[in-house]
Amino acid sequence: MKRIQRALEALVERIDTPAPIVLADVVQGNIDRMQAFAAQHNLDVRPHVKTHKCVEIGRRQIKAGAVGITAGNVGEAEVFAAAGFDDIFIAYPIWPAGTKGPRIRKLADTIRLRVGVDNVAAINALADAMGPEPDRLQVVIEVDCGARRSGAPAEAAGDLALAARKRGLVPVGVFTYPGHGSAGPDARKRAADDQDAALTTAVRSLTAVGITPEVVSAGSTPTVEFATNSVITEIRPGEYVFNDLNNTRLGACTEDQIALFVAGTVVSDWVPDQVILDIGTKALGREGSPEVGYGSIAGTTAVLSKLNEYHGFLPLPAGFRPGVGTVLPVVPNHVCPVVVNFEEYIVTDSTGTMLEWWPVDARGFLN
């Protein structure tokens, strides 16, 4: 957290709060470390851009060796495609209603586009949307590995791939998301084991129907260090680029690897042993709980105990008495929902010398 404090000290006269501050050197270190890990284990990295939604950061990920990017919806894919990204996987069970069908077709005409599917109805709708050239669209079968969210049973992967092939789409592999690995430090390895098992079953299911998967794709920042089973070819971490308190608690990053914080100003201090920061849910989201709070002040034990929309309630630990006007660095519990609240990042480095603004390009693109 020392880097964050140093960067904020250097910047404090030049920013309006609340403001999301990014440490570019920490981001670069996070990108390089993930890439080195992947190289060591013979894995492709396809970072999920939902975390940053920022073309500049996506470019740095590609430059470091990422094979392409992962998007969470069609809008994100469009923003990055327009910026020159030519290999995008929408890791989501898309239902191509409304304008989504034509938009997917247009994207698939310009870049290498992969989309997730987990059911036959969506496969048929996607094939219909693609018109005469369904083979422009690659589909990746989503299987569940225990998160009990989206994804077919791993045993169904082969049948779904056949259904896609029958409609002229190109089934290229399988993916899953071990979301249950965020439940706690012990859950990470178990979820990664579940992921290995589900993907192994899914690959077997594909092979059984004569399809050799080109991609076997796994999540996620909390579980990625365990994703070294030989069946996996690709990892899709997102949060690693910024990291956050949740990942620190899970043991998935260190405090010095946190690359984003929100600067806020003390605006009121009438309640004894409490100050109010100008950071509420409209800046931070409501990520957290009464137990862990809603964000921490870097370099202190102080934790936001409650959020209103424009107010953060900060009980003060002994010896910490920031006055009205003091700017404090809030480290989020979960970084992804923070970035969509802002138009741009204020980008500096651990020394506070660099100062740039990077747009949150895909902010607001939700469908």
Place this chain on the structure above:
Amino acid sequence: MKRIQRALEALVERIDTPAPIVLADVVQGNIDRMQAFAAQHNLDVRPHVKTHKCVEIGRRQIKAGAVGITAGNVGEAEVFAAAGFDDIFIAYPIWPAGTKGPRIRKLADTIRLRVGVDNVAAINALADAMGPEPDRLQVVIEVDCGARRSGAPAEAAGDLALAARKRGLVPVGVFTYPGHGSAGPDARKRAADDQDAALTTAVRSLTAVGITPEVVSAGSTPTVEFATNSVITEIRPGEYVFNDLNNTRLGACTEDQIALFVAGTVVSDWVPDQVILDIGTKALGREGSPEVGYGSIAGTTAVLSKLNEYHGFLPLPAGFRPGVGTVLPVVPNHVCPVVVNFEEYIVTDSTGTMLEWWPVDARGFLN
């Protein structure tokens, strides 16, 4: 909730999900009803635009008789001032660092601007920022009435007003926010009583130093119906324009007065007795709790039990089996954090015949 279901049925082929849908006739009814209530009790209405951040809705509020608007930060005030709103109260204890000082001065040069203050340091900083014409800026003293957020003790109002006057600022009155009225149905009246007591004390404190307050300003949608004590001159409700499930639970609105919902599509249905909607925290925020869930499907007993960023987990009650591709209307627990996630509202009415798009003009303006 029937209005919501009818409107969605009429629209469903024309929208991409997730999408925030606004029922213009319900909005108008909410605006008119609040205005009639205020007229009956001789109160000015100064609606808080944080809830909608939309110039078109603000215009309807003014047209119905609002004396001006309330903003939560300088950026919101700037957006509405640029759109022609000429009487704005930033009901927040502003700390004018960075660009905020010059921006406030510029606003005060163009419109009638009031800002909140609750401490002498901020009063001095605001006066410094105003340069040679501090009397262009009106300040309203914030007092606490039990929310224990921002606001001075009511007894300190007179001294703060004198401090402002000494620096050439124009103290015009007092305001408070009875945030503790959202704790439950019984809390509303109690918080409103606390509000009456604090404002009465604050007015006495002002009068004692020879200042007759021009404005005595009170919150809020949940408590407004009790804000009829004679000391209050102005109410600042925000949520009433859209309403939400929290206000329904508090008894502050009926279900038929809810004017905003988020349309989402079922994208996956593999888990027994559960479907996944394409609505997660990036559309809804994480407003709710494991007990009440994170949003309800209008016209059903189904409630989102868990949210990821792009996924809403919807356990299915008996007899409710929406298939993949079905579009469902999600009513938020708390509407304010929803609107900042989207660029525009899709606006229809209870019959689904009208179709317009209204920009969320002040989205992203957080400081």
